[in-house]
Amino acid sequence: xxxxxxxxxxxxxxxxxxxxxxxxxxxxxxxxxxxxxxxxxxxxxxxxxxxxxxxxxxxxxxxxxxxxxxxxxxxxxxxxxxxxxxxxxxxxxxxxxxxxxxxxxxxxxxxxxxxxxxxxxxxxxxxxxxxxxxxxxxxxxxxxxxxxxxxxxxxxxxxxxxxxxxxxxxxxxxxxxxxxxxxxxxxxxxxxxxxxxxxxxxxxxxxxxxxxxxxxxxxxxxxxxxxxxxxxxxxxxxxxxxxxxxxxxxxxxxxxxxxxxxxxxxxxxxxxxxxxxxxxxxxxxxxxxxxxxxxxxxxxxxxxxxxxxxxxxxxxxxxxxxxxxxxxxxxxxxxxxxxxxxxxxxxxxxxxxxxxxxxxxxxxxxxxxxxxxxxxxxxxxxxxxxxxxxxxxxxxxxxxxxxxxxxxxxxxxxxxxxxxxxxxxxxxxxxxxxxxxxxxxxxxxxxxxxxxxxxxxxxxxxxxxxxxxxxxxxxxxxxxxxxxxxxxx
Numbered sequence: 001x002x003x004x005x006x007x008x009x010x011x012x013x014x015x016x017x018x019x020x021x022x023x024x025x026x027x028x029x030x031x032x033x034x035x036x037x038x039x040x041x042x043x044x045x046x047x048x049x050x051x052x053x054x055x056x057x058x059x060x061x062x063x064x065x066x067x068x069x070x071x072x073x074x075x076x077x078x079x080x081x082x083x084x085x086x087x088x089x090x091x092x093x094x095x096x097x098x099x100x101x102x103x104x105x106x107x108x109x110x111x112x113x114x115x116x117x118x119x120x121x122x123x124x125x126x127x128x129x130x131x132x133x134x135x136x137x138x139x140x141x142x143x144x145x146x147x148x149x150x151x152x153x154x155x156x157x158x159x160x161x162x163x164x165x166x167x168x169x170x171x172x173x174x175x176x177x178x179x180x181x182x183x184x185x186x187x188x189x190x191x192x193x194x195x196x197x198x199x200x201x202x203x204x205x206x207x208x209x210x211x212x213x214x215x216x217x218x219x220x221x222x223x224x225x226x227x228x229x230x231x232x233x234x235x236x237x238x239x240x241x242x243x244x245x246x247x248x249x250x251x252x253x254x255x256x257x258x259x260x261x262x263x264x265x266x267x268x269x270x271x272x273x274x275x276x277x278x279x280x281x282x283x284x285x286x287x288x289x290x291x292x293x294x295x296x297x298x299x300x301x302x303x304x305x306x307x308x309x310x311x312x313x314x315x316x317x318x319x320x321x322x323x324x325x326x327x328x329x330x331x332x333x334x335x336x337x338x339x340x341x342x343x344x345x346x347x348x349x350x351x352x353x354x355x356x357x358x359x360x361x362x363x364x365x366x367x368x369x370x371x372x373x374x375x376x377x378x379x380x381x382x383x384x385x386x387x388x389x390x391x392x393x394x395x396x397x398x399x400x401x402x403x404x405x406x407x408x409x410x411x412x413x414x415x416x417x418x419x420x421x422x423x424x425x426x427x428x429x430x431x432x433x434x435x436x437x438x439x440x441x442x443x444x445x446x447x448x449x450x451x452x453x454x455x456x457x458x459x460x461x462x463x464x465x466x467x468x469x470x471x472x473x474x475x476x477x478x479x480x481x482x483x484x485x486x487x488x489x
Contacts, residue, residue, distance in 0.1 A: 093165035116157035201446030210299035222413035311417035325477025366420030432483030
């Protein structure tokens with residue numbers, strides 16, 4: 001067993017190296033690194049990663065020795081399956097060391113799955129805490145890995161391991177900035193680039209990838225919070241829906257009738273989204289947090305786009321919006337340019353009983369303000385329990401984008417992508433069970449170096465480069481009757 005003093009020395013060394021790195025960063029705050037500082041920065045990062053790797057190996061070896069008291073029984077010709085939390089002297093990120101067996105093909109899948117769970121336990125997530133806390137992110141990633149015996153489990157696990165290693169994170173940052181990469185970093189980059197999840201570009205490390213970790217989903221774009229969201233590793237999601245079974249009482253000994261449900265197989269294809277990110281050479285060289293900042297900015301740009309497309313997207317080379325998909329299921333208001341109390345009651349009552357219990361409202365803030373103004377008498381028009389305002393402290397505590405008000409006991413979400421214009425024929429709100437609105441993300445957001453910008457006159461390259469980020473997302477209403485859209489007359 002490794003001597004405790006060795007581990008203590010490693011921990012002290014790591015702490016000292018981090019202090020040196022922080023001091024170097026403070027010394028050059030707001031300034032470019034010179035060559036000497038740049039080399040010191042890279043050496044410090046490499047030493048920190050190597051020391052952390054050695055410390056993890058020592059801890060894993062100790063666990064293996066502790067667990068080896070109960071020996072495993074191994075059949076002749078079978079490879080030993082070792083749990084990823086106790087990899088014998090191996091780095092969990094090294095896919096070349098994953099055990100495989102012709103006698104039991106599931107051995108590889110199980111070990112990939114267990115190693116990925118171990119990676120999730122060790123991961124640090126730099127996303128804003130206001131969007132998701134650490135436990136929420138871990139729980140979401142573990143859900144994506146939940147099918148440890150099937151396709152999703154193996155593919156997602158391999159993706160996490162290939163894009164989560166320290167070597168790959170360093171390689172990705174250097175890829176963005178154009179800095180030279182070591183041989184190990186180059187191998188890690190090419191290994192991740194070969195994944196079918198995000199081939200053709202440098203996959204964003206999974207701890208930053210907004211196609212894997214949901215972030216920044218606030219009141220502007222609430223749909224991911226309330227819809228039926230799934231991450232897949234193929235191009236299209238297919239499901240099965242049922243129109244329901246109609247039961248009946250019958251006379252004694254009477255012949256039964258065919259009451260089988262009408263089944264449908266809805267499909268949601270994933271559509272390509274892109275964003276082009278210009279940046280100067282100087283920013284790429286000097287900004288240590290460039291990779292994290294780019295991932296957060298990409299997510300923000302996706303939210304702005306999705307806020308519109310998840311509301312009114314056409315489905316042609318873009319997701320189907322929930323308003324678009326439910327536009328045949330409308331309740332028409334009394335007036336062309338205003339709301340009355342009866343309209344709010346009417347659209348809610350028009351929603352089928354099957355969908356009313358799990359319903360939510362999605363409204364533009366302009367519409368929500370109009371509804372707030374309908375009841376000016378403290379409950380006499382809408383009844384006190386029907387529009388329930390929240391205190392400032394309660395609203396501040398919400399992490400799901402709620403607008404701070406319930407209508408008829410159902411949560412209300414602000415959706416800026418929906419119409420807030422009070423004119424004839426406008427679709428100004430929706431209420432329904434958003435479990436019947438399917439959002440599908442294809443795992444793996446990738447970034448490609450799109451080269452230098454060119455001067456419009458001379459055609460010569462400028463001091464600015466481009467990164468092209470791309471992802472794939474689809475959405476579709478699975479049942480239009482699960483919603484009611486409020487339409488002005």
